[in-house]
Amino acid sequence: MQNLLKEILTRKNEFLKFLLRFALSAILGILIVFLIKFYLSSQNILNSEDINKFITTLRKLIEPYLPIFEGSYLKQILFIFLNNLRVVIFAGILSFITFGIFSEIVAYINGFILGAVITSISLIIPQVNGFEMFVLGILPHGIFEIFAFLLSLTFAHSLSPTKNGVKELTPYIKSYIIVIPVLFIASIIEVLITPLLLGLTLTI
Numbered sequence: 001m002q003n004l005l006k007e008i009l010t011r012k013n014e015f016l017k018f019l020l021r022f023a024l025s026a027i028l029g030i031l032i033v034f035l036i037k038f039y040l041s042s043q044n045i046l047n048s049e050d051i052n053k054f055i056t057t058l059r060k061l062i063e064p065y066l067p068i069f070e071g072s073y074l075k076q077i078l079f080i081f082l083n084n085l086r087v088v089i090f091a092g093i094l095s096f097i098t099f100g101i102f103s104e105i106v107a108y109i110n111g112f113i114l115g116a117v118i119t120s121i122s123l124i125i126p127q128v129n130g131f132e133m134f135v136l137g138i139l140p141h142g143i144f145e146i147f148a149f150l151l152s153l154t155f156a157h158s159l160s161p162t163k164n165g166v167k168e169l170t171p172y173i174k175s176y177i178i179v180i181p182v183l184f185i186a187s188i189i190e191v192l193i194t195p196l197l198l199g200l201t202l203t204i
Contacts, residue, residue, distance in 0.1 A: 029111065080191065140189050147182060
């Protein structure tokens, strides 16, 4: 464990670079959604009827997944944990194939999606405050989830189908000693704590 922590410290600059990529892309996602909303409103393209249609469509897309969150807390926790773990493992495999390039791409993509989704919801549903949604609905579990995700990408960035890249498989796999429990903690918080925090100030 001590060796792993030392290994993480030696890669702290790489981790910070991934964090910066994630943060900048999230800001970009926020700005682009605001610009799109401004353009659509100025051109009278977006109206309340269009918004209602979008919300209805969104609900239809979400409905098939709702039964998963109607089961026991344990079932919900395991579903979220395994889904996040699957994403992390998939990103690692693609990073290996692409000589680490995919790890950078996926950091940008996920940051952009986070910023865009939060902003879109707050613009489409006025009663939902985007900042409150982020602080109460994303941040509590997101701190752990994003940390584990970016830590995995930091190690995956050195992977490649070369002699040196294959050697990096060992530290990458060892990083899961931290990644797995942190993702599990994030899942617990997301199921047990996040809904309570959202319920304090938001009515969805």
